[in-house]
Amino acid sequence: MKHHRPRRTSQGPWTVVLVCAVVTCSAAGVSAVGCEDQRPTLEPTSGEGGTTVTTTSATASVDKGEELFSGLIDDLMGACGDCHDAGGFADTPFLREPRYESITSWPGIITKDPQESLFLTYSIIGGGHSGINLDSDALKDTLLPKILEWLTEESKAIADVPDEQKGKSVDPFAPIMGFNAVYLTDIDKTLEGMAITFNANELTPSSLELTKVEVHTTSKMGIHMVHPLFSVYPKGGDPNPDPADSFSNVDQYVDFGQSAPLGPGTLILTNWVQGGKLQISFEAIETYSSSDPDGGTDGGPTGGCKDLDSFNANAKASFGQCLGCHGGNNGQATAAVDMQGLNGDADVANACAQIRNRVNPGDPPNSQIFITTDPNGNAAHPYKFNQNQGAFNTFQTNVSAWITAEQ
Ligand code: HEC
Ligand code: HEC
Numbered sequence: 490m491k492h493h494r495p496r497r498t499s500q501g502p503w504t505v506v507l508v509c510a511v512v513t514c515s516a517a518g519v520s521a522v523g524c525e526d527q528r529p530t531l532e533p534t535s536g537e538g539g540t541t542v543t544t545t546s547a548t549a550s551v552d553k554g555e556e557l558f559s560g561l562i563d564d565l566m567g568a569c570g571d572c573h574d575a576g577g578f579a580d581t582p583f584l585r586e587p588r589y590e591s592i593t594s595w596p597g598i599i600t601k602d603p604q605e606s607l608f609l610t611y612s613i614i615g616g617g618h619s620g621i622n623l624d625s626d627a628l629k630d631t632l633l634p635k636i637l638e639w640l641t642e643e644s645k646a647i648a649d650v651p652d653e654q655k656g657k658s659v660d661p662f663a664p665i666m667g668f669n670a671v672y673l674t675d676i677d678k679t680l681e682g683m684a685i686t687f688n689a690n691e692l693t694p695s696s697l698e699l700t701k702v703e704v705h706t707t708s709k710m711g712i713h714m715v716h717p718l719f720s721v722y723p724k725g726g727d728p729n730p731d732p733a734d735s736f737s738n739v740d741q742y743v744d745f746g747q748s749a750p751l752g753p754g755t756l757i758l759t760n761w762v763q764g765g766k767l768q769i770s771f772e773a774i775e776t777y778s779s780s781d782p783d784g785g786t787d788g789g790p791t792g793g794c795k796d797l798d799s800f801n802a803n804a805k806a807s808f809g810q811c812l813g814c815h816g817g818n819n820g821q822a823t824a825a826v827d828m829q830g831l832n833g834d835a836d837v838a839n840a841c842a843q844i845r846n847r848v849n850p851g852d853p854p855n856s857q858i859f860i861t862t863d864p865n866g867n868a869a870h871p872y873k874f875n876q877n878q879g880a881f882n883t884f885q886t887n888v889s890a891w892i893t894a895e896q
Contacts, residue, residue, distance in 0.1 A: 554639065554643040555589055558639055564632045565584070566584065568621055568628055568632055569621070577876065579620060580876065581595075591867065594662070594869070595869050599644065600640075600660070601644055602644065609640070647722060648722055648727050659671055659675060659770075662767060662768070664767050667860075667867050668860045668861060669687055669688070669689055670684045670686045670868075670869075670870075671769065672821065673712075679776050681707075681821060682707045682823070682824020683704075683705060683707060683824070685702065685751060686703050686857065687699040695763075697758045697767075698757050699756040701755075702750065702755060702756055703751060703754065705748045706744065706748070707745060707824045708843055709827075711742065711743050712777055713741070713775050714741055715739065715772045715774070716740070717736045717751065717769055721761055722768055723762035724764050724765060731756070732759055732760050735753075735756050736751065738752070744777070745778050746842060746846075795895050799894035802891075803894075804892075807887045807888050808831055810872075816831065817832065826846075827839070849892070851896065853889040853892040853893060859881075859885050863881055
């Protein structure tokens with residue numbers, strides 16, 4: 490199978506520097522003093538005899554994105570809804586209700602450069618899409634121009650990333666209210682498949698809680714990250730970094746084959762703005778490995794599964810349906826959760842260890858393997874049991890018997 494989720498690999502030549510948005514900060518209920526004191530890395534460095542700081546090009550007052558979307562949603566549902574609504578033929582329901590939230594938080598649809606949107610790189614002739622394409626005769630003069638106008642408007646509302654964060658940050662993205670997996674692949678190809686995962690929950694219109702913030706490495710390579718900083722990108726506004734700089738002390742090594750909480754594993758952003766985006770930057774981010782993975786032990790440094798017998802008896806067969814992507818054919822899927830060991834039982838212990846990193850023995854239903862594949866859920870994973878809830882339920886029941894045994 491073709492790896493059909495292209496991601497940006499390079500960043501445009503943005504030339505803009507961040508201004509510490511004290512106004513936005515105090516508007517969110519945080520004292521301006523705290524705002525200034527706690528964000529040293531993002532203070533504008535004032536030049537001799539004055540400031541050389543430029544503001545971002547995003548204009549604060551204009552937000553026509555949602556309005557333009559309302560104007561095209563009927564056409565879009567008509568052309569794409571049968572497959573991309575909840576329960577549709579495709580397992581990628583970016584048009585499920587609430588539609589505007591779903592489509593804008595689906596990875597790769599809203600991009601800083603509209604031409605890099607999956608809509609214009611994938612659902613076009615020659616892009617690899619199996620459904621109707623936006624540049625087909627039926628749509629190229631009707632829906633496509635509206636989509637272009639809308640994507641352009643959305644991208645204008647995304648502020649530029651500060652120069653000093655370029656190459657060390659993930660592009661701004663709209664968090665899903667629920668489970669998110671943020672891939673680090675775009676920072677550097679060597680980080681393919683590594684991700685930061687978390688659950689997002691809006692506590693109030695101006696505070697966003699992230700829980701279970703975890704780092705996931707691949708079965709071959711680990712990661713070293715220093716000082717991750719989450720910034721809020723209000724629509725049409727300037728970037729506004731976490732006022733508490735919550736992860737300023739993080740200098741963390743996570744070995745290959747492992748997953749670990751990022752710092753304390755939770756974060757509350759008191760500068761959240763509804764409809765905004767998040768961006769994550771790092772002071773340093775690089776691959777790391779305690780040893781040559783090929784010479785390592787089965788299952789990697791975690792020690793792997795505690796109850797391999799239960800995995801074999803209850804769970805192993807259920808993962809057959811995942812192997813089309815996680816068994817080696819899809820690079821990012823395999824790097825994220827490497828199930829190649831299940832191909833002909835080549836190395837079941839290793840595959841089990843990989844899957845083990847995505848389960849929650851104390852609370853099996855909240856395991857990532859379920860949350861991300863549930864046809865009823867809103868996670869942005871490209872396989873959801875072909876929208877067959879019964880098949881998902883069977884999977885969950887069988888695999889949970891093993892997950893409980895991992896306690
Ligand atoms: C007949 C069903 C069908 C229709 C209609 C359809 N699609 Fe799709 N689409 C799919 C399937 C199936 C996939 C999964 C990958 C594949 O097979 O291309 C997909 C995948 C996609 C993806 C990639 C999502 C991801 O993250 O992997 C995009 C973007 C997309 N479609 C856009 C559209 C747009 C825009 C329309 C309407 C103009 C549309 N599709 C209409 C079946 C359809
Ligand atoms: C159509 C291809 C495909 C199939 C089939 C598939 N996955 Fe995935 N999976 C992916 C991709 C691609 C990623 C990386 C995520 C991304 O690029 O957005 C991924 C990532 C994941 C993750 C990491 C968290 C996340 O959501 O990113 C988990 C857990 C996961 N898959 C579980 C499963 C399980 C369990 C199955 C089988 C029941 C399965 N996948 C079947 C393509 C697939």
